[in-house]
Structures are given as C-alpha cells and as structure tokens.
Amino acid sequence: MTRLVKSAADFDGVDEADDEELSACISFILETIDRRKLTLRALSSACGINKSRLGRILHRNPVARATPQLTEIHRIFRALEISLIEASVNVEARLCEQPEHRSLFKLLARFYADLPGSVMRGIKEIKGVDAFFFKEEWSDGLTAGVSKKIVDIALWTLARRESLREF
16 A cells, blocks of 8 residues: 555645555445445444544535545455455556456465465464564565566466367
C-alpha cells in the first residue's frame, strides 16, 4: 500500500496516478464485497464506518466517491480479513500494464501474506535461532531462489501437460 500513502509534506493535491491507485484499491474492495455477497450494512457494522460514509467511499461511480482516509481503508481491509500485504499486491495487479502478468499477482499476494507466519513457524523448529538471526541483505538471494523455483515449477507443469497430451 506504499503507493497509496503520501506524507503530508509531499501532498500537493491528488494527481492522476493517485486517482488510478485509489480507483484500483476501491475496485479490489468492491470485487471482494461482490464475491462474498456482502451488504454495505454488514461491512459497515464489521468495520465501524458509518454506512452512509462507507457508501460514499465505495460508490460504484468513481466521480461520486468520497476520498477515504488511510485509517478507513485499513478498517475496511481488516473487516474483510485481508492483510495489507495482500491488499497491496492485489492493487498493484490492477495497475500492472501487462494484463498477461496479472494472474501472477494472485499467487504473489497469497505467497506474501502466508510467508511471515510460515517463516516464524519454521524458526521455532531451529534451536538457537530467533528472528534477529535473519538479515535484510538475504532478500536478493531469496528473491532469486523463489523466482527460479516458480520458473522450474512452471516448466515442469508444462512438460507434464505435454506428456499427458501424447497419450
């Protein structure tokens, strides 16, 4: 969500990029609401935002929307049980200029949301190691390793599909 947040010192009005990012964020929220068949009243109750205010924030007509505060967006995501990491990746997917890559973002959203808990559970199994053992500098190697694993799995899946077609 870092692209959705600006410091007050940098704020000189809402530009076109801000509009696109906010629109992508609201689009993701509306899609989630529709998929879960939630009512505005139910979401309002869950997030603690007045129903009429929530309706203005989530108006289906972008021109009629009220600009939400960051705390309101956060409360909506919390009520929808969507982590900020997952929300951020899904918003970025909507902003991706290459439509063929957008499906990759769903995988990444799930991966990023699940990774911290999975790593913390794994750390508990290693005697003498705590979270302070790990270094930020390792991220490049981890990124390369995960990327290679994704490519390897994709290639294996394609080869498997091809072998099944031969029968």
